[in-house]
Amino acid sequence: MVYVLAARAAVRRELQYRWAHMVNNLGSAVFGFVYIAAWRAVLGRQSLSGVDAAFMTRYMVVSQVFLWLTTFMTFGLGIPEGMRTGSVAADLARPVDFFGLYAAREAGALAYGLLYRCLPMAVLFALTVGFPLPGSWPLGLAGVALGAYVGLCLNYLAGLAAFWTVQARWAWGLRQTLTLVLGGIAVPPAVYPGWLQGVVAWSPFRACGAIPTLIWLGRAGAGDLAAAAGWAAALTLLARALTGAARRRVEVQGG
C-alpha cells in the first residue's frame, strides 16, 4: 500500500536524527517545567473552577507531551517546500490522492514522534513531577488520535496556502498562534474569561489541546470526543475541496 510506504520512508528519515531529537526533548520539557512553575506560583493553595496546582501540573505534562502529536508538525506538511523545489508537481501527477500522500508522510513522522519524542518526555516527566495515566484508555487514546488528525488537517490547510502565495508561513504562524491561545495548550478553557470560552468552544484548535488533555485526565468525555470527531470530518471535507481548487491553480516556483 503506497500510503504505508510513504509513512515508512518518513520514519526512516526521522530515525537519522533521533539523538538530536533527545536534546530537543530536554528543551521541550523545560517549556513544561516553566509553565508548571508559573501555574504553581499563580495558584498557590487556591482552586478555581476545579483547577488547582496539582491539577495544572498534570494538565501541563499531558499537554506538553502530546503537542508533538497534535501541533508540532513539518511546516505545512512539506507542501511549501515542495512548491519551492517543484516536487509538488510530481506529487500531483502521481496516481494517488494528494491529501492522502502528504497525510501519510506526516503520519509516519508522527508515529516516530510517538516513540522518540512523546514517550521519552513522558518518562522524563514521570521521573520528575509525575505523569498521569489516562482515566479511560480507549477514550484517552481516541482523543489523542483525533487531536493528531485534526492537527494534521490544519497543518495541511496552512500548507495549501502555498498554492496561492509564497507567504504560506503566515498561515502556518497564524495556526500556531491560534492553537496556543484558543487550543488550551497552556491554559485550561475553564480558566478563560467568559467571552473567550465561547470562542474556544467553537474553534477546531481545542481538538489539538484541551480536548485530548482533559479526556486523558478524565475531566471530559464522549461529548468532547464527538466534537473533535465532528471537526475531523469537517476539516477533511474542507481539505479535499481546497485540494481540488489548488490542483487547478498550481504554479510551481522552480524545479
Added chain:
Amino acid sequence: MSVLVRLVAGTLRGQRQYGVDFVGSIVLSALVTAGEFGVVVIILTRFPRIAGWSLPQLALLFGLSATATSVYRTLTDELHDFERYMVNGEFDAILLRPWPSLLVMLARGVNLGKLGGLLEGLGITAWGAARLGLAPSGWGWLLLFSVTGSALVLAIGIATSATAFWLERIGELQVFTLYAPSFAAEFPQSIYAGWLRALFLSAIPIAFVNYLPVRAMLGHGGGIATMLLPVPAAAISLTLAALLWSAGERRYRSTGS
C-alpha cells in the same frame, strides 16, 4: 567597519527584492510574540499576580526578553541556521574572505523581517513602564537592559552556533539553549526550581537579561550594583562566545561534498 556596512547593505538590498515577503515576515514575527503574551494576559485576567509580580511588571520581563530575542533574530538569520554551512560545506566560501568569519556571518544575516517581534517587545516594555509610571531614569535603565539583554542572547546564540563546528547539527540544541530559556525569562526566576535557576545564572545566563536588573529597579532586591551587573555579564559572555567560535573555526574541516 566600512566593509561591515557594505556587507550589511548588500544583504538588505537582496531582501528588498521581496517586498511582500518582507511585510509578511514582520507580521508573522509579531504574531508569534503576541500569542505568547496573550497567554500571560489570559492567566492574569483571572489571577492578579504571578509570584508577586503584577501584569505591568511582568510586561517589563516579557518585553525585555522578546526584545533581546528579536534583536538576536534580526542580526543572525544566517548564523542561526549555521548548521547548513557545516552540513553543506558552505563555510568554505566564508573562510575565503579576508574578514573574520563571525563578522561575515553576522553581516550576511541581518534580516529586518524580524523587526515585528522587536517592535512588539519594545512596545510591551514601554506599556509596562508607562503603567508603572516610571521616571525618565527608569526608561533609561530599560534602554540599557535592552542593549545588554540583546548582547547576552547574541552571545548565547553565537556560542550555540559555534558548537556546530563539533556537533554539525544544532537546530535541536537551540531549543534548549535559546527558545526554552528566553521563554523562561518571561516569568520571574523565583518560581523555578534551584537547578533551573542555577542554569540561568551560569551556562545560559538569561537571568541577567531581565529578571535580576528589573527586580532591582523595582526595589525588590539588589541596588544599583545589581542593575549594572548585566554590563559585565554581557561583556564576559560575548568574549567567551567569540573565543569558542575561533576555537571551533580552527578545528573546521570541510565536508566531502
